[in-house]
Amino acid sequence: MKLSQASISISDLHVHYGLSHVLQGVSLEVRSGEVTTIVGRNGVGKTTLINSVMGILHPGQGSIVLQHADIKKDLVGLPAYSRKNLGIALVPQGRRLFGSLTVEEHLRIVRPIEEGPNTIKTIFGMFPRLYERRKAYANTLSGGERSMLAIARVLVLNPDILLMDEPTEGLAPLLVDQIAEMINNLNEQGVTVLLVEQKLKFALDVANSIAIMERGKIGNIYPREEITDVEALSDMILGSA
Protein backbone atom coordinates (compact mmCIF):
# COMPACT_ATOMS: atom_id res chain seq x y z
CA MET A 1 0.00 0.00 0.00
CA LYS A 2 1.40 3.39 -0.97
CA LEU A 3 1.22 6.04 1.69
CA SER A 4 1.58 9.24 -0.30
CA GLN A 5 -1.38 10.20 -2.41
CA ALA A 6 -1.30 12.98 -4.94
CA SER A 7 -3.76 15.10 -6.86
CA ILE A 8 -3.52 17.58 -9.71
CA SER A 9 -5.46 20.80 -10.22
CA ILE A 10 -5.39 22.09 -13.78
CA SER A 11 -6.59 25.63 -14.14
CA ASP A 12 -7.25 27.79 -17.25
CA LEU A 13 -4.65 25.96 -19.36
CA HIS A 14 -3.92 27.31 -22.84
CA VAL A 15 -1.66 25.57 -25.40
CA HIS A 16 -0.93 26.72 -28.96
CA TYR A 17 0.57 24.80 -31.88
CA GLY A 18 1.73 27.66 -34.06
CA LEU A 19 -1.46 29.56 -34.91
CA SER A 20 -3.72 26.75 -33.70
CA HIS A 21 -5.18 27.36 -30.22
CA VAL A 22 -5.51 23.72 -29.09
CA LEU A 23 -6.25 24.04 -25.37
CA GLN A 24 -8.51 27.00 -24.71
CA GLY A 25 -8.66 27.29 -20.94
CA VAL A 26 -8.84 23.73 -19.61
CA SER A 27 -9.68 23.36 -15.94
CA LEU A 28 -9.85 19.93 -14.29
CA GLU A 29 -9.43 18.40 -10.85
CA VAL A 30 -7.70 15.01 -10.86
CA ARG A 31 -8.57 13.81 -7.38
CA SER A 32 -6.22 11.87 -5.17
CA GLY A 33 -6.48 8.10 -5.40
CA GLU A 34 -9.10 8.21 -8.15
CA VAL A 35 -9.20 7.30 -11.83
CA THR A 36 -10.25 10.34 -13.83
CA THR A 37 -11.00 9.53 -17.45
CA ILE A 38 -11.15 12.05 -20.28
CA VAL A 39 -13.28 11.11 -23.25
CA GLY A 40 -14.15 13.08 -26.35
CA ARG A 41 -13.98 13.18 -30.10
CA ASN A 42 -10.73 13.07 -32.05
CA GLY A 43 -8.78 16.31 -32.22
CA VAL A 44 -10.36 18.05 -29.22
CA GLY A 45 -7.02 18.24 -27.38
CA LYS A 46 -6.95 15.18 -25.07
CA THR A 47 -3.38 14.15 -25.94
CA THR A 48 -2.22 17.77 -25.81
CA LEU A 49 -3.63 18.02 -22.30
CA ILE A 50 -1.96 14.85 -21.01
CA ASN A 51 1.37 15.76 -22.67
CA SER A 52 1.18 19.20 -21.05
CA VAL A 53 0.78 17.61 -17.62
CA MET A 54 3.88 15.44 -18.28
CA GLY A 55 5.90 18.44 -19.49
CA ILE A 56 6.36 17.27 -23.07
CA LEU A 57 4.36 20.32 -24.17
CA HIS A 58 4.54 23.69 -22.47
CA PRO A 59 1.41 25.80 -22.05
CA GLY A 60 1.38 29.49 -22.77
CA GLN A 61 -0.94 30.23 -19.88
CA GLY A 62 -2.52 28.52 -16.87
CA SER A 63 -1.37 26.32 -14.01
CA ILE A 64 -0.98 22.62 -13.25
CA VAL A 65 -0.69 22.32 -9.47
CA LEU A 66 0.54 19.07 -7.95
CA GLN A 67 -0.58 18.46 -4.39
CA HIS A 68 1.21 15.80 -2.38
CA ALA A 69 0.86 15.09 1.30
CA ASP A 70 3.80 17.38 1.97
CA ILE A 71 4.23 19.57 -1.12
CA LYS A 72 2.21 21.83 -3.36
CA LYS A 73 3.86 22.87 -6.61
CA ASP A 74 2.93 24.45 -9.93
CA LEU A 75 4.40 22.20 -12.60
CA VAL A 76 4.27 24.77 -15.41
CA GLY A 77 7.81 25.57 -16.51
CA LEU A 78 9.29 22.42 -14.97
CA PRO A 79 11.04 20.04 -17.38
CA ALA A 80 9.62 16.54 -17.86
CA TYR A 81 12.39 14.84 -15.84
CA SER A 82 11.56 17.00 -12.80
CA ARG A 83 7.90 16.05 -13.05
CA LYS A 84 8.88 12.37 -13.10
CA ASN A 85 10.92 12.97 -9.94
CA LEU A 86 7.79 14.48 -8.37
CA GLY A 87 5.97 11.21 -8.96
CA ILE A 88 4.34 11.56 -12.39
CA ALA A 89 4.69 8.97 -15.16
CA LEU A 90 3.24 8.71 -18.66
CA VAL A 91 2.08 5.86 -20.89
CA PRO A 92 1.98 7.85 -24.13
CA GLN A 93 -0.20 7.49 -27.17
CA GLY A 94 1.42 5.16 -29.71
CA ARG A 95 3.60 3.59 -26.94
CA ARG A 96 6.75 5.50 -28.04
CA LEU A 97 9.15 2.74 -26.99
CA PHE A 98 12.88 3.06 -27.60
CA GLY A 99 13.39 0.93 -30.70
CA SER A 100 17.10 0.31 -30.15
CA LEU A 101 16.66 -0.83 -26.52
CA THR A 102 15.81 -4.32 -25.37
CA VAL A 103 12.85 -5.02 -23.11
CA GLU A 104 15.16 -5.37 -20.12
CA GLU A 105 16.99 -2.12 -20.93
CA HIS A 106 13.69 -0.24 -20.91
CA LEU A 107 13.31 -1.22 -17.27
CA ARG A 108 16.98 -0.74 -16.36
CA ILE A 109 17.46 2.85 -17.62
CA VAL A 110 14.81 4.29 -15.29
CA ARG A 111 15.37 5.13 -11.68
CA PRO A 112 12.34 4.52 -9.44
CA ILE A 113 10.71 7.67 -8.07
CA GLU A 114 10.58 6.06 -4.65
CA GLU A 115 10.81 2.67 -3.04
CA GLY A 116 7.59 0.90 -3.86
CA PRO A 117 6.03 -2.43 -4.59
CA ASN A 118 7.38 -2.70 -8.14
CA THR A 119 10.88 -3.80 -9.07
CA ILE A 120 12.20 -5.26 -12.30
CA LYS A 121 11.70 -8.69 -10.75
CA THR A 122 8.07 -8.11 -9.76
CA ILE A 123 7.35 -6.51 -13.14
CA PHE A 124 8.67 -9.61 -14.92
CA GLY A 125 6.49 -11.69 -12.56
CA MET A 126 3.50 -9.58 -13.60
CA PHE A 127 4.34 -9.86 -17.31
CA PRO A 128 5.84 -13.33 -17.93
CA ARG A 129 5.73 -12.69 -21.68
CA LEU A 130 8.05 -9.70 -21.26
CA TYR A 131 10.44 -11.88 -19.24
CA GLU A 132 10.55 -14.38 -22.10
CA ARG A 133 11.26 -11.54 -24.52
CA ARG A 134 13.62 -9.62 -22.20
CA LYS A 135 16.54 -9.72 -24.68
CA ALA A 136 14.40 -8.70 -27.67
CA TYR A 137 14.65 -5.20 -29.10
CA ALA A 138 11.49 -3.12 -28.75
CA ASN A 139 11.14 -2.67 -32.50
CA THR A 140 10.69 -6.45 -32.85
CA LEU A 141 7.80 -6.75 -30.35
CA SER A 142 4.17 -7.46 -31.25
CA GLY A 143 1.45 -4.87 -30.59
CA GLY A 144 0.39 -6.54 -27.34
CA GLU A 145 3.97 -6.87 -26.11
CA ARG A 146 4.61 -3.23 -26.93
CA SER A 147 1.61 -2.19 -24.84
CA MET A 148 2.74 -4.35 -21.93
CA LEU A 149 6.23 -2.82 -22.07
CA ALA A 150 4.87 0.74 -22.29
CA ILE A 151 2.97 0.08 -19.05
CA ALA A 152 5.74 -1.98 -17.42
CA ARG A 153 8.36 0.74 -17.84
CA VAL A 154 6.24 3.23 -15.91
CA LEU A 155 5.12 0.76 -13.24
CA VAL A 156 8.77 0.15 -12.33
CA LEU A 157 8.97 3.86 -11.46
CA ASN A 158 6.35 3.37 -8.70
CA PRO A 159 4.56 6.59 -9.66
CA ASP A 160 2.05 8.46 -7.51
CA ILE A 161 0.26 9.82 -10.56
CA LEU A 162 -0.09 7.79 -13.72
CA LEU A 163 -1.01 9.47 -17.00
CA MET A 164 -2.28 7.04 -19.65
CA ASP A 165 -3.09 8.04 -23.22
CA GLU A 166 -5.21 5.39 -24.91
CA PRO A 167 -3.41 2.38 -23.38
CA THR A 168 -5.85 -0.05 -25.04
CA GLU A 169 -5.36 1.28 -28.57
CA GLY A 170 -5.21 -1.61 -31.04
CA LEU A 171 -5.38 -4.34 -28.37
CA ALA A 172 -7.36 -7.60 -28.34
CA PRO A 173 -10.31 -7.74 -25.85
CA LEU A 174 -8.46 -10.11 -23.51
CA LEU A 175 -5.57 -7.67 -23.16
CA VAL A 176 -7.96 -4.77 -22.68
CA ASP A 177 -9.52 -6.62 -19.72
CA GLN A 178 -6.05 -7.25 -18.25
CA ILE A 179 -5.19 -3.57 -18.47
CA ALA A 180 -8.49 -2.66 -16.80
CA GLU A 181 -7.67 -5.05 -13.97
CA MET A 182 -4.19 -3.56 -13.67
CA ILE A 183 -5.54 -0.01 -13.43
CA ASN A 184 -7.99 -1.10 -10.74
CA ASN A 185 -5.13 -2.73 -8.80
CA LEU A 186 -3.01 0.41 -9.07
CA ASN A 187 -5.95 2.46 -7.92
CA GLU A 188 -6.36 0.22 -4.88
CA GLN A 189 -2.68 0.85 -4.09
CA GLY A 190 -3.48 4.57 -3.98
CA VAL A 191 -2.12 5.59 -7.37
CA THR A 192 -3.96 8.52 -8.95
CA VAL A 193 -4.72 7.92 -12.63
CA LEU A 194 -5.52 10.40 -15.41
CA LEU A 195 -6.66 8.39 -18.40
CA VAL A 196 -7.49 9.41 -21.97
CA GLU A 197 -9.61 6.74 -23.61
CA GLN A 198 -11.62 6.14 -26.78
CA LYS A 199 -13.06 2.75 -25.76
CA LEU A 200 -16.09 3.82 -23.78
CA LYS A 201 -16.76 0.46 -22.12
CA PHE A 202 -13.18 0.39 -20.86
CA ALA A 203 -13.53 4.00 -19.67
CA LEU A 204 -16.62 3.05 -17.65
CA ASP A 205 -14.96 -0.10 -16.26
CA VAL A 206 -12.08 1.78 -14.65
CA ALA A 207 -13.21 5.38 -14.01
CA ASN A 208 -14.29 7.04 -10.80
CA SER A 209 -15.22 10.13 -12.75
CA ILE A 210 -15.53 10.93 -16.43
CA ALA A 211 -14.69 14.30 -17.98
CA ILE A 212 -15.98 15.08 -21.45
CA MET A 213 -13.62 17.18 -23.52
CA GLU A 214 -14.89 19.36 -26.33
CA ARG A 215 -12.88 21.62 -28.63
CA GLY A 216 -10.05 22.61 -26.31
CA LYS A 217 -12.07 22.70 -23.09
CA ILE A 218 -13.41 20.33 -20.47
CA GLY A 219 -17.20 20.25 -20.62
CA ASN A 220 -19.18 18.34 -18.04
CA ILE A 221 -17.65 16.05 -15.45
CA TYR A 222 -19.72 13.13 -14.21
CA PRO A 223 -19.21 10.74 -11.30
CA ARG A 224 -19.13 7.19 -12.66
CA GLU A 225 -22.39 6.30 -10.88
CA GLU A 226 -24.32 8.88 -12.89
CA ILE A 227 -23.57 7.18 -16.21
CA THR A 228 -25.70 4.09 -16.71
CA ASP A 229 -24.04 2.51 -19.75
CA VAL A 230 -21.95 2.99 -22.91
CA GLU A 231 -24.93 4.34 -24.89
CA ALA A 232 -25.58 7.01 -22.30
CA LEU A 233 -21.91 8.05 -22.34
CA SER A 234 -21.89 8.07 -26.13
CA ASP A 235 -24.96 10.32 -26.15
CA MET A 236 -23.25 12.67 -23.69
CA ILE A 237 -20.19 12.95 -25.96
CA LEU A 238 -22.30 13.51 -29.07
CA GLY A 239 -24.50 15.96 -27.23
CA SER A 240 -21.48 17.98 -26.21
CA ALA A 241 -20.25 18.47 -29.77
Added chain:
Amino acid sequence: MRFWIFQLLNGLTTGALLFFVASGLTVVFGLMRILNLSHGALFLLGGYVGLSVQHFTGNFFLAALAGAATSGLMGLLLQQTFTRTLLGSTFNQVLLTLGIAFILNNGMLAIWGGLPQKLKTPDFLSESISVFGVTYPSYRLFLIVLAFAAGLALWVFWERSTLGAVVRSCVDDREMAAAMGIRVDLVFASVFAIGASMAGLTGVLGGPVLGVYIGLDFEVLLLAVVVVVIGGIGSLNGAFVGSMMVGLIDTFGKASFPEISYFTLFAPVILILLLRPLGLFGRILPE
Protein backbone atom coordinates in the same frame (compact mmCIF):
# COMPACT_ATOMS: atom_id res chain seq x y z
CA MET B 1 53.09 -8.09 -52.73
CA ARG B 2 55.09 -6.01 -50.26
CA PHE B 3 53.50 -2.90 -51.82
CA TRP B 4 49.99 -4.21 -51.15
CA ILE B 5 50.74 -5.22 -47.55
CA PHE B 6 52.32 -1.83 -46.93
CA GLN B 7 49.34 0.01 -48.39
CA LEU B 8 46.95 -2.24 -46.46
CA LEU B 9 48.64 -1.28 -43.19
CA ASN B 10 48.67 2.39 -44.23
CA GLY B 11 44.98 2.16 -45.04
CA LEU B 12 44.21 0.60 -41.67
CA THR B 13 46.21 3.34 -39.93
CA THR B 14 44.23 6.06 -41.71
CA GLY B 15 41.03 4.10 -40.95
CA ALA B 16 42.01 3.90 -37.28
CA LEU B 17 42.48 7.67 -37.03
CA LEU B 18 39.26 8.29 -38.95
CA PHE B 19 37.34 6.03 -36.59
CA PHE B 20 38.35 8.12 -33.58
CA VAL B 21 37.19 11.31 -35.31
CA ALA B 22 34.08 9.92 -37.00
CA SER B 23 32.70 8.08 -33.96
CA GLY B 24 32.28 11.40 -32.14
CA LEU B 25 30.80 13.08 -35.19
CA THR B 26 28.28 10.33 -35.87
CA VAL B 27 27.07 10.01 -32.27
CA VAL B 28 26.59 13.77 -31.93
CA PHE B 29 24.77 13.78 -35.27
CA GLY B 30 22.61 10.79 -34.32
CA LEU B 31 21.87 11.90 -30.78
CA MET B 32 21.36 15.61 -31.17
CA ARG B 33 20.73 15.86 -34.94
CA ILE B 34 23.60 18.34 -34.98
CA LEU B 35 25.92 18.37 -37.95
CA ASN B 36 29.02 19.75 -36.28
CA LEU B 37 31.27 21.08 -39.03
CA SER B 38 33.69 22.44 -36.43
CA HIS B 39 34.64 18.84 -35.56
CA GLY B 40 37.71 19.03 -37.84
CA ALA B 41 38.83 22.25 -36.15
CA LEU B 42 38.47 20.59 -32.72
CA PHE B 43 40.64 17.76 -34.09
CA LEU B 44 43.34 20.21 -35.18
CA LEU B 45 43.11 22.21 -31.94
CA GLY B 46 43.90 19.03 -30.01
CA GLY B 47 46.84 18.40 -32.32
CA TYR B 48 48.30 21.88 -31.83
CA VAL B 49 47.81 21.85 -28.04
CA GLY B 50 49.47 18.42 -27.97
CA LEU B 51 52.33 19.78 -30.05
CA SER B 52 52.96 22.60 -27.57
CA VAL B 53 52.66 20.34 -24.52
CA GLN B 54 55.07 17.85 -26.05
CA HIS B 55 57.44 20.70 -26.87
CA PHE B 56 57.52 21.84 -23.25
CA THR B 57 57.30 18.52 -21.42
CA GLY B 58 58.62 16.01 -23.95
CA ASN B 59 55.82 13.69 -22.85
CA PHE B 60 53.55 12.30 -25.59
CA PHE B 61 50.89 10.96 -23.25
CA LEU B 62 50.62 14.27 -21.40
CA ALA B 63 50.26 15.87 -24.84
CA ALA B 64 47.44 13.46 -25.73
CA LEU B 65 45.68 14.18 -22.44
CA ALA B 66 46.01 17.95 -22.89
CA GLY B 67 44.81 17.79 -26.51
CA ALA B 68 41.76 15.72 -25.57
CA ALA B 69 40.93 17.94 -22.57
CA THR B 70 41.26 21.22 -24.49
CA SER B 71 39.07 20.09 -27.39
CA GLY B 72 36.56 18.55 -24.97
CA LEU B 73 36.28 21.79 -23.02
CA MET B 74 36.05 23.83 -26.22
CA GLY B 75 33.31 21.50 -27.47
CA LEU B 76 31.42 21.83 -24.18
CA LEU B 77 31.75 25.63 -24.32
CA LEU B 78 30.39 25.71 -27.88
CA GLN B 79 27.54 23.36 -27.04
CA GLN B 80 26.52 25.30 -23.94
CA THR B 81 26.81 28.68 -25.66
CA PHE B 82 25.00 27.81 -28.85
CA THR B 83 22.57 25.09 -27.72
CA ARG B 84 19.52 27.01 -28.85
CA THR B 85 20.92 27.63 -32.34
CA LEU B 86 22.41 24.15 -32.59
CA LEU B 87 19.04 22.54 -31.90
CA GLY B 88 17.39 24.70 -34.56
CA SER B 89 17.45 24.13 -38.29
CA THR B 90 20.21 22.23 -40.10
CA PHE B 91 20.91 25.38 -42.13
CA ASN B 92 21.64 27.33 -38.94
CA GLN B 93 23.84 24.50 -37.68
CA VAL B 94 25.87 24.43 -40.88
CA LEU B 95 26.36 28.20 -40.92
CA LEU B 96 27.21 28.38 -37.24
CA THR B 97 29.56 25.41 -36.98
CA LEU B 98 31.30 26.28 -40.28
CA GLY B 99 31.79 29.83 -38.96
CA ILE B 100 33.25 28.43 -35.74
CA ALA B 101 35.52 26.17 -37.79
CA PHE B 102 36.92 29.18 -39.69
CA ILE B 103 37.36 31.23 -36.49
CA LEU B 104 39.21 28.37 -34.76
CA ASN B 105 41.26 27.79 -37.91
CA ASN B 106 42.36 31.44 -38.01
CA GLY B 107 43.01 31.51 -34.28
CA MET B 108 45.30 28.47 -34.61
CA LEU B 109 47.06 30.09 -37.56
CA ALA B 110 47.71 33.17 -35.43
CA ILE B 111 49.03 31.14 -32.47
CA TRP B 112 50.97 28.32 -34.11
CA GLY B 113 51.80 29.78 -37.54
CA GLY B 114 51.33 28.32 -41.00
CA LEU B 115 54.28 25.93 -41.21
CA PRO B 116 53.46 22.23 -41.10
CA GLN B 117 54.75 20.61 -37.91
CA LYS B 118 54.89 17.12 -36.52
CA LEU B 119 54.60 15.50 -33.11
CA LYS B 120 57.28 13.01 -32.12
CA THR B 121 56.26 9.42 -31.52
CA PRO B 122 56.72 8.19 -27.95
CA ASP B 123 60.19 6.66 -27.48
CA PHE B 124 59.01 3.12 -26.89
CA LEU B 125 57.09 3.17 -30.17
CA SER B 126 59.76 4.83 -32.29
CA GLU B 127 61.19 1.63 -33.77
CA SER B 128 59.92 -0.25 -36.81
CA ILE B 129 59.06 -3.92 -36.71
CA SER B 130 58.61 -6.60 -39.32
CA VAL B 131 55.04 -7.58 -40.19
CA PHE B 132 54.21 -10.04 -43.00
CA GLY B 133 57.61 -9.43 -44.53
CA VAL B 134 57.47 -5.63 -44.49
CA THR B 135 59.17 -3.32 -42.04
CA TYR B 136 56.51 -1.08 -40.56
CA PRO B 137 56.60 1.65 -37.86
CA SER B 138 55.45 0.22 -34.53
CA TYR B 139 53.60 3.47 -33.73
CA ARG B 140 51.29 2.96 -36.71
CA LEU B 141 50.65 -0.63 -35.67
CA PHE B 142 49.87 0.70 -32.19
CA LEU B 143 47.25 3.01 -33.72
CA ILE B 144 45.60 0.09 -35.55
CA VAL B 145 45.48 -2.04 -32.39
CA LEU B 146 44.23 0.97 -30.38
CA ALA B 147 41.40 1.56 -32.89
CA PHE B 148 40.24 -2.05 -32.69
CA ALA B 149 40.44 -1.97 -28.88
CA ALA B 150 38.59 1.36 -28.74
CA GLY B 151 36.00 0.08 -31.21
CA LEU B 152 35.37 -2.95 -29.00
CA ALA B 153 35.23 -0.84 -25.83
CA LEU B 154 32.83 1.64 -27.42
CA TRP B 155 30.66 -1.22 -28.69
CA VAL B 156 30.49 -2.76 -25.21
CA PHE B 157 29.63 0.63 -23.71
CA TRP B 158 27.04 1.42 -26.39
CA GLU B 159 25.34 -1.96 -26.67
CA ARG B 160 25.86 -3.61 -23.30
CA SER B 161 26.02 -0.97 -20.56
CA THR B 162 23.08 0.75 -18.88
CA LEU B 163 24.67 4.15 -19.53
CA GLY B 164 24.93 3.24 -23.23
CA ALA B 165 21.23 2.32 -23.18
CA VAL B 166 20.45 5.71 -21.62
CA VAL B 167 22.25 7.46 -24.49
CA ARG B 168 20.50 5.27 -27.07
CA SER B 169 17.12 6.08 -25.52
CA CYS B 170 17.87 9.78 -26.06
CA VAL B 171 18.80 9.06 -29.70
CA ASP B 172 15.50 7.20 -30.20
CA ASP B 173 13.08 9.63 -28.55
CA ARG B 174 14.41 12.49 -26.49
CA GLU B 175 10.96 13.61 -25.28
CA MET B 176 10.11 10.20 -23.90
CA ALA B 177 13.60 9.82 -22.43
CA ALA B 178 12.97 13.06 -20.51
CA ALA B 179 9.53 11.79 -19.43
CA MET B 180 11.26 8.69 -18.02
CA GLY B 181 13.39 11.00 -15.86
CA ILE B 182 16.56 11.12 -17.96
CA ARG B 183 18.43 14.44 -17.96
CA VAL B 184 18.63 14.67 -21.74
CA ASP B 185 20.44 18.03 -21.51
CA LEU B 186 23.25 16.43 -19.45
CA VAL B 187 23.46 13.47 -21.84
CA PHE B 188 23.70 15.92 -24.79
CA ALA B 189 26.43 18.00 -23.13
CA SER B 190 28.44 14.92 -22.08
CA VAL B 191 28.25 13.29 -25.49
CA PHE B 192 29.19 16.52 -27.27
CA ALA B 193 32.16 17.03 -24.95
CA ILE B 194 33.31 13.40 -25.26
CA GLY B 195 32.97 13.55 -29.06
CA ALA B 196 35.02 16.76 -29.14
CA SER B 197 37.67 15.34 -26.82
CA MET B 198 37.99 12.25 -29.01
CA ALA B 199 38.57 14.55 -31.98
CA GLY B 200 41.26 16.40 -30.00
CA LEU B 201 42.85 13.14 -28.88
CA THR B 202 42.99 11.99 -32.51
CA GLY B 203 44.67 15.26 -33.46
CA VAL B 204 47.50 14.30 -31.11
CA LEU B 205 47.55 10.59 -32.01
CA GLY B 206 47.61 11.50 -35.69
CA GLY B 207 50.28 14.17 -35.14
CA PRO B 208 53.28 11.88 -35.76
CA VAL B 209 51.63 10.36 -38.87
CA LEU B 210 49.66 13.14 -40.58
CA GLY B 211 51.49 16.10 -39.05
CA VAL B 212 49.76 19.22 -37.77
CA TYR B 213 49.02 22.00 -40.25
CA ILE B 214 46.36 24.53 -41.16
CA GLY B 215 44.05 22.86 -43.68
CA LEU B 216 44.26 19.41 -42.11
CA ASP B 217 41.08 20.29 -40.18
CA PHE B 218 38.98 20.47 -43.34
CA GLU B 219 40.70 17.45 -44.95
CA VAL B 220 39.86 15.33 -41.92
CA LEU B 221 36.34 16.76 -41.64
CA LEU B 222 35.60 15.81 -45.25
CA LEU B 223 36.77 12.23 -44.73
CA ALA B 224 34.88 11.96 -41.42
CA VAL B 225 31.65 13.17 -43.06
CA VAL B 226 32.16 10.58 -45.81
CA VAL B 227 32.59 7.90 -43.10
CA VAL B 228 29.38 8.98 -41.35
CA VAL B 229 27.44 8.98 -44.63
CA ILE B 230 28.74 5.52 -45.59
CA GLY B 231 28.31 3.99 -42.14
CA GLY B 232 24.91 5.52 -41.40
CA ILE B 233 24.19 8.47 -39.12
CA GLY B 234 24.31 7.64 -35.41
CA SER B 235 25.80 4.16 -35.85
CA LEU B 236 29.07 3.31 -34.11
CA ASN B 237 29.31 0.01 -36.01
CA GLY B 238 28.85 2.00 -39.19
CA ALA B 239 31.57 4.45 -38.13
CA PHE B 240 34.01 1.59 -37.60
CA VAL B 241 33.30 -0.21 -40.88
CA GLY B 242 33.05 3.11 -42.77
CA SER B 243 36.37 4.36 -41.35
CA MET B 244 38.24 1.22 -42.37
CA MET B 245 36.64 1.30 -45.82
CA VAL B 246 37.41 4.98 -46.39
CA GLY B 247 40.93 4.56 -44.98
CA LEU B 248 41.67 1.67 -47.34
CA ILE B 249 39.99 3.20 -50.40
CA ASP B 250 41.69 6.56 -49.86
CA THR B 251 45.12 4.98 -49.34
CA PHE B 252 44.91 2.55 -52.26
CA GLY B 253 43.38 5.25 -54.47
CA LYS B 254 46.17 7.73 -53.73
CA ALA B 255 48.87 5.05 -54.12
CA SER B 256 47.53 3.51 -57.34
CA PHE B 257 45.72 6.36 -59.11
CA PRO B 258 46.92 9.57 -57.46
CA GLU B 259 45.54 11.80 -60.24
CA ILE B 260 41.98 10.56 -59.69
CA SER B 261 42.11 9.86 -55.95
CA TYR B 262 38.95 11.89 -55.21
CA PHE B 263 37.11 9.84 -57.82
CA THR B 264 38.27 6.55 -56.29
CA LEU B 265 37.12 7.84 -52.89
CA PHE B 266 33.72 9.19 -53.88
CA ALA B 267 32.66 6.64 -56.54
CA PRO B 268 32.14 3.88 -53.92
CA VAL B 269 30.34 6.41 -51.70
CA ILE B 270 27.88 7.20 -54.48
CA LEU B 271 27.43 3.49 -55.17
CA ILE B 272 26.71 2.71 -51.50
CA LEU B 273 24.23 5.57 -51.26
CA LEU B 274 22.46 4.38 -54.40
CA LEU B 275 22.10 0.89 -52.95
CA ARG B 276 21.58 1.89 -49.31
CA PRO B 277 20.48 5.53 -49.01
CA LEU B 278 20.73 5.47 -45.20
CA GLY B 279 24.29 4.09 -45.25
CA LEU B 280 25.48 0.60 -44.36
CA PHE B 281 24.15 0.58 -40.78
CA GLY B 282 21.78 3.55 -40.97
CA ARG B 283 18.15 3.70 -39.94
CA ILE B 284 15.51 6.39 -40.00
CA LEU B 285 15.83 8.43 -36.83
CA PRO B 286 12.76 9.98 -35.21
CA GLU B 287 12.54 13.78 -35.35
